[in-house]
Each structure stands twice: as structure tokens, then as C-alpha cells.
Amino acid sequence: MPSRSSSRCSSNRIDKLDFDDNRRPPSTTDGSDPGGLLRDDESLLSNVIEGVIERDRRKMRRQLAKSLSFVKPCSLCAGSITAYSLYGPLFQSRLHFSQVQVNAVSTAAEVAMYLPVPLFGYLCDQFSPRPLSLFAGICFGLGYLLAAFSYRHGYIEEGGFPPAVMVVAFVAVGMGTSCMYLSAVTTCAKNSGRGKYKGLALAIPIAAFGLSGMWQSQIGSRLLYDRSPERYGEVDVYRYFVFLALLLFIVGLIGAFALNIVDEEELIDQAVSELERSGLLEDSPFFQRSVLHDNSNGYGTVESSEALPNSAEFDDDGTDFPLQKARRQSEDDRRKAWLLNNETRLFLLDHTMWLLAAGFFLVTGPGEAFINNLGTIINTFYPPPSPGPPNGNSPATHVSIVALASTFARLFTGTLSDLLAPAAAPGQSDDKRVTCSRLVFLLTSTLFFSIGQLLLASGFIQSHPQLFPLVSALVGLGYGAIFSLTPIIVSVVWGVRNFGTNWGIVAVVPAAGAALWGAVYAAVYDAAATDGLRAPGMERLCYGVRCYAPTFWGMVVCSWVALGLWAWAWGGWRRKSIPV
Secondary structure (H helix, E strand, O other): OOOHHHHHHHOOOOOHHHHOOOOOOOOOOOOOOOOHHHHHHHHHHHHHHHHHHHHHHHHHHHHHHHHOOOHHHHHHHHOHHHHHHHHHHHHHHHOOOOHHHHHHHHHHHHHHHHOOHHHHHHHHHHHOHHHHHHHHHHHHHHHHHHHHHHHHOOOHHHOOOOHHHHHHHHHHHHHHHHHHHHHHHHHHHHHHOOOOOHHHHHHHHHHHHHHHHHHHHHHHHHOOEOOOHHHOOOEOHHHHHHHHHHHHHHHHHHHHHHOOOOOHHHHHHHHHHHHHHHOOOOOOHHHHHHHHHHOOOOOOOOOOOOOOOOHHHEOOOOOEOHHHHHHHHHHHHHHHHHHHHHHHHHHHHOHHHHHHHHHHHHHHHHHHHHHHOHHHHHHOOOOOOOOOOOHHHOHHHHHHHHHHHHHHHHHHHHHHHHHHOOOOOHHHOOOOOOOOOHHHHHHHHHHHHHHHHHHHHOOHHHHOHHHHHHHHHHHHHHHHHHHHHHHHHHHHHHOOOOHHHHHHHHOOHHHHHHHHHHHHHHHHHHHHHHHOOOOOOOOOOOOOHHHOHHHHHHHHHHHHHHHHHHHHHHHHHHHOOOOO
16 A cells, blocks of 8 residues: 555645645655654644744743833933923022013923924824934933023023023923823834723823923922022022933933834734724725725725735745735735825814814813912912911922822723723623723713812812812812823724824814913903002912802813713714724
């Protein structure tokens, strides 16, 4: 009876073992070596085991690259601008800036921080976060060094620099803040956006950004303070600015080498399938043409490069014809170009995005205005001859309360929304698992936020100023949760491949909201200060609930409108079966 080996050789049938290029050929063809087939099987099994080991090694290297992507140190240093209140008053007392000029410096930093975010996000998506981190380090270094030397030269009457120089310096600081924050969050979103705990992965760098101003201000007030007798205890602004310039330049430089997006090419294929499944490609002419083209080849979305070619498309050695290779490469390039150039257009054409962004504008503006005007709000509780707020109710105390409550809310909502979020695919759902949409957390957080504003608007806190920490805690919880959940929702609904651009578009609105509600608060405050006290060199002071009540009633209404807009957007996502 002929052996199996000889049978294979005598027939034209291709056996499955012939695909093993590394298989040792049998020593004979007449069946005289019965151990040859056994050795072939052992060689095949050895190759399979080596392949599994190599696959695990590649997976471990990818996980290590994600863990060492330097995201958290960047976020933990990027929020230096939030410590502006530490040295802002010294611009007035040491450089003789007017209050308008002091506000102009901070406003320039905020505008430079928010307005270029879409551009920086687009560049981050196109060229990776590394160049953006390097640009952030350069902006921080130049900005803080220019601010340091401008401060050291004194006020303009003594030959110092004009206030416009400080404005330019903080424009650079604002741009550096935006770039470093966006590069860290985008890296984290793309590396962890496909995992189970994407919310926590995004919440950690966002929370770290909120903490950065706290620890940096402690460094300035406890280590880099002025030791001269007449100014003992005040922060040495020159040394503090030099410290920030060196620190943030080094962090940006390291990020230019350490920030790394793992398996970015896989995001393109996944983004196409996710967009199709979410229903956001229904109006795309490119997508419709691709579907018509693919109907002749099988099921597909965008022109498939994964369709199995027939045997005529291969050479004798199993490799593609050059024409087939060129066609596949052309299709892959065209699909990638379409995805990068059209995802933003699809994002802008989606009406639910505008609902999400409008609600974000209505909530973040009042939040920014509350944080920026904490000091004047507290002073309205203590009219003369009161000595002023006690230490337990001082502005510094409430800044810390808002920061801590915001950090807790970002971590808590990011973690809990991951644990309770609906399954991404119907087959992954567990009937016994309790689920809760991220929109439930977003709407609840906004409700808490509005309650804090309602307590102020109603005049209850004016009669019980010792309860003002409750308002700060409620506003901080709502503000932090909203800033944590909104980018998570953007990554879930529209994917992570174009996250930098998409989130950058939404993140512009806080700048407009802060400017609008800051102006409203100032107008109401000045109008109510008709009977206030006037001191030399100071603006009129206002005391009582009339100084802020109309503003916060308007904020309450805006928060409730945002609740309605987000509920409307949620309905649209549910109709498209998007598991938010």
C-alpha cells in the first residue's frame, strides 16, 4: 500500500501541510522513513507554538508602550494657568496694573487656550501628538521666561515693559496649555478608547490637569516665596515663572519623544465600521458609492480591501501580481484619505453634535464665571463694618474646594460610567448586569450644578454664608463631571480616530461662555453698586444679594435648557442604537 507521502507526490492535489514553508521535506518518497510524517507534524506544532509566543510578546510590547506613553506627567503639569490667582494681584500692587489690565492678561490666556483647539486637534490627528508636545514646551518656556523678565523690570514708569508684553507672554502660555493638554488626552483616548475602561482612562489625565494648578501653587507659596522682610511670605513671581518655564519645557521635550499612539493604523479600519454601525454614514455619497461597488463582491462598507482574491490574482509562489498590489494600496490610501478628510464633515453635519456643544456652552460658561469671581461673591456676604470673610470661608479655601470636588467628580464619573455603560455590541451584553447610560450621569451632574446656582440666586446663602462651601462643592462636582463625561461621549459616539479634531471643536465653546457670563456678572455687579463704597484707586464695591442674584437666575435657566438639549441628543443616539 503506498504511503501518504508518496500519494501526495504522485497526485496534483495540494495537501494542507504543503503550505508550511518551514516544514522539513521527507527524506524519501517510497515510504521507507515512517517517522518523516511525525517529524513534519512536530515541526508544524513547534511553529504554531512559536507564533503564539511571538503574538503574546507583541501584545506585551504594545501594552508597555501604552503604559509608558508619558500621558499623566504631561497632564499633571499642563494646568499651570489655573494658578493665576496666586500672582495676579501682585501685577496690580507691584507692576501698577489696573484691574482691567490684570483681567486682560488672564483673558488673553483663556482665549489663546480655547480658540486654537480645533486647529491643534486637527494637527494632533494628522501628525501624532509628539510635535504638539514639543510646541507646547517651546510656548511654555518662551512665555514664562518673557513674563518673568517683564515682571522683574518693574512697572512702565520705572522703565519696565508695558502691559502688552505680559499679554503676549500669557498668549504663549495659553497656547502651550492647550497643546500639552490636548496631546495628552488625545494619546490617552486613542490608546485606551477601544478598551473596557475608556472613561477612566480619559478621566485620569483630565483630573490630573485640574490638580496641576494646586500643586504648582503650593510650590510657589511654600518654597519659592519672597524672604525679604517687607514682602515675606508672598510668592517670588520671578523665580516662580522661571521654575515653570524650565519645568514645562522639559516636560514638553520629553513628551515629544515619549507620547506614542499604539496600532494607529488599526483605528482607521475600526473607525469606518463604527461609523457605519452608528448610522452616521447614511448621507455620505462616498459611502453609498462604495456600497454599490461592494454589492458585486460581497458584503462591505467602504470599498473593501479585504475581499478574498481568486487564484488568478496570484503568482506561482503565492505573491500578488504588481497590479493587484497597486490596486490594493490605492484603495487603502483612498479609504484613509476619505476617513481623515470627511469624518470632521460628518461630525459637523450631525445635529446631535450641535445639541451636545450647545449644552456644553450653556453649562461651562456659568461654571467659568463662578470660579473666576469667587472672591467678589464672597465679599458681598460681609458688608462693612464686618471685618471680612473668616479663614474658613476665604477665596483660597473655596478655590481648593472647587478643585478637589471637580477632581473627585472626574474620577468617579469616569470609573462608574465605564462599569455601568451599555455594551458596545449586542452580543456583548449580559442580561444580569446593571447598566446605566453616561447621559444619566451627565444629566444628574448638571442638576447638581444648577442646585448650587439656585442656592445663590434665591438669597439663601446670603442669609447663611457659612453654607457657601456647599455651593462650591455642588458647582465643583457638576463642573468636573461635565468636563469628564463630554469628551468620553464624543469618543464613544464618533470614535477616537478623529478625536482630537472633534473634541477640539466642542472645547472651543467654554471660551465664549466664560467671556459672555463674565461680562453679564460684571454688568449686574456694577449696576447694583450704586450705593456701594468707593475707596481711592478702587472700583465701587457691592454688598447683598442684588449684586449677583439676576446673574445666577440666568445661569440656572441655562443649566435647565442644557438638560433639555442633552436629553434631545440622547434620544437621537438611542434611535440609531448607539450605546452611550
